[in-house]
Amino acid sequence: MRAVLYYGREDVRIEDIAEPSPKTGEVKLRVLYNGICGSDLHEYYHGPIMTRTRPHPLTGVKNPVVLGHEFCGEVVENGRNVDDLKSGDLVAVEPIQTCGTCYWCGIGQYNHCPKPAVHGYNREGGGLAEFTVVPRSMVHKLPAGISAQQGALVEPMAVSYHAIARAQPASGQTFVVHGGGPIGVGAFLTLKALGDIRVIVCEPSAQRRAILSRLGAEHVLDPAGLNVVEAIRDLTDGRGADASIDAAGVPAAFKAALASTAPLGHLVVVAMHMEPFPFNALALLAGEVSVTGSKTYCNDYPAVIELMTRGAYPLEGWVSTIPMADFIERGIVPLTHQQATKIMVDVAGGR
Ligand SMILES: [Zn+2]
Ligand SMILES: [Zn+2]
Known part of the structure; x- marks a missing residue:
């Protein structure tokens, strides 16, 4: 074979x-x-x-x-x-x-x-x-x-699903997904399927932004073309996002996510950062943001398959x-x- x-x-x-x-x-x-x-x-x-x-x-x-x-x-x-x-x-x-x-x-x-x-x-x-x-x-x-x-x-969507679960989503919240690659797309589709959650996506590639728009994303921001921290604040009455997902894996995306997550919010890193980088830890104290990681999946396949039967992952x-x-x-x-x-x-x- x-x-x-x-x-x-x-x-x-x-x-x-x-x-x-x-x-x-x-x-x-x-x-x-x-x-x-x-x-x-x-x-x-x-x-x-x-x-x-x-x-x-x-x-x-x-x-x-x-x-x-x-x-x-x-x-x-x-x-x-x-x-x-x-x-x-x-x-x-x-x-x-x-x-x-x-x-x-x-x-x-x-x-x-x-x-x-x-x-x-x-x-x-x-x-x-x-x-x-x-x-x-x-x-x-x-x-x-x-x-x-x-x-x-199912496998990559389980990675996305696990990351979303780590952020403890609740209805009425605003999530920001940084990075529109496969895991970012999966995070967006998962959030949409979970119900009453507003999603903002940040992605520098015009081609990937167009894909996200066609998949139904209403707020797709270009981090190369505008100040996404300000744009996210503008979209959230100055409060910031309830949760941010780093599916980009570049320092600028992590820093923007940290700066634009609301006090008591969650920041989940699911992307692989291949290099260490400095960031301002004072932002953690100021907003009491919970920064956490997300590794593969753990008992997430059944939930993903269930959402799939309901049309969540076109x-x-x-x-x-x-x-x-x-x-x-x-x-x-x-x-x-x-x-x-x-x-x-x-x-x-x-x-
Ligand atoms: Zn993989
Ligand atoms: Zn073991």
């Missing part, structure tokens, strides 16, 4: 590898769509970061590895002791395997397990292969009405597909230049 393999920095090859078969407690999937993530870009240009040159402590897997952790597939074969899925069932995969024995796994906060192994970075297989095998416990069966492309969107206008053979040229490259928001690999060739 064809698969996209990561050998090392700027060394990704599309090769034929052996088709896997399910062991006890596992499920074999035919992959339909796999989204390309920002972390795949980091891995390509700056890695190994997520992948390992030495065996992973939980799985023993090291490079080369099959890439792809945002995917949807259909069940083709159950391993022993799996009897609640049938051939053709559409599923989304929660790709993080955890140790199950540490303190964090013990209290159910499994996204803080110190030894996570990600399918698509540190496990045998990934979503960028025609077939892959995962434990039954990593599989979420999708209800009728959800398409395979939407299924591949694909039109921001999700595009490419064939597996074009992974670098039409996937990694345009995402690097922000010429696209979310690109999915049509692994099965279009179903």
